[in-house]
Structure formats: C-alpha cells, structure tokens
Amino acid sequence: MSPVIGVLALQGDFQAHARAIEAAGGTATEVRTPEQVAAVDGLILPGGESTTIGKLMARYGIDSAIRDASAAGMPIYGTCAGMILLAREIAHGAERGGQPTLGLMDIAVARNAFGRQVDSFEADIDAPGVTSGGAVRGVFIRAPYVERVGEDVEVLGRYQDRIVLVRQGNLLASAFHPELTGDTRLHRYFLDMVSGANAAENG
Secondary structure: OOOEEEEEOOOOOHHHHHHHHHHOOOEEEEEOOHHHHHOOOEEEEOOOOHHHHHHHHHHOOHHHHHHHHHHOOOOEEEEOHHHHHHEEEEOOOOOOOOOOOOOOEEEEEEOOOOOOHHHOEEEEEEOOOOOOOOOEEEEEOOOOEEEEEOOOOEEEEEEOOEEEEEEEOOEEEEOOEHHHOOOOHHHHHHHHHHHHHHHHHHO
C-alpha cells in the first residue's frame, strides 16, 4: 500500500500538494484535526499565511499533535509558510508571539526574504542527492530563506547562495513551492522518507 500523506488544510493551497502526492505515487488526505494528524504516515505543511496557519493550529490543538507526531518519528515536510512554522527561530528579531511556530527544526528563517507578492518568481534549484535528472523547479511566493542552520541540519539546496532546502532527520523544508510546477521529484523524495520511516517502525 502507498503511504498516506496528510496535507494540513487550514489555509493555503493544500489541494496542489494533494495532487502532487497522488502524482508521485502516494495517497493524500486533508488534515484539519489532531486525530487526523495521528492517523497519517506523513504530513505536509503547505504554503499560505504562516501567522494565520500557526494561530489556527494552536486554537484547535493541532500544533501539539504535530509535535507529538514528530517526536514519534513521523516525517513532516513544510513548504514556504510550512518552513516558517517548522523553524525554531524567526530571524531579524521578529517576536515569536506574532508568529507562532512549532519549533521543531534547528533553523533560523527570514520571512518574506525575496520580496512581496509582486516579486514572485520561478527558479531552478540545484539539489544534488535529492533529485536526479537535473535541478528541481520551484516557485517563490513571498518566500523565506534559512539564515542559520544547526549542526544536525543538512543543507540540500540553495538559490543564489541562500539556503532554500533543508533536512533534519524526519523533517524536510523548502522555501519554495514544488507543488505548483508539475515537478514531483521532491514529493517522491518525501514519500521515500515516509516509506523508510514506516519500514524502520515495522522492522
């Protein structure tokens, strides 16, 4: 059976992630409750408005469910706003109270680092070891980037010397949106992470 990947469906373009997971060979389901978090094999935190998503997660207790799932080894992938939500630190002195985060990845993230909505763009991201067949295509929309990484964080991809793709154990995060390009290689990479975690759990 293919892994069941939950896509947090509180706000943002979660449907695009669901389509990408299905195209990559997985099974996608929308997640809106703590119980649904616990019922999936892996979880995607999509783009959107990071402050709104963070506050909604806290309101419904989904943030605690995600922290518990991560501690139990569930793979989690955050894109754009999802990367911000996974971070332990918001750079440039932003108040944690204004931007709720899960605090799971040992990274410091700068919000809206590539400009405003009108500055959105597409780019090829070199990510050797993650994707075969050349660079992966990503869409940057009010995108963050990673300013600092902890010693356990692996830098998987950069754009113009800025860190935009990272992994720490069962956690994966990208500053860009691969789900908007038709390139499913990052989603296949995440599915491999989930399959590996399932194999280890059942081993």
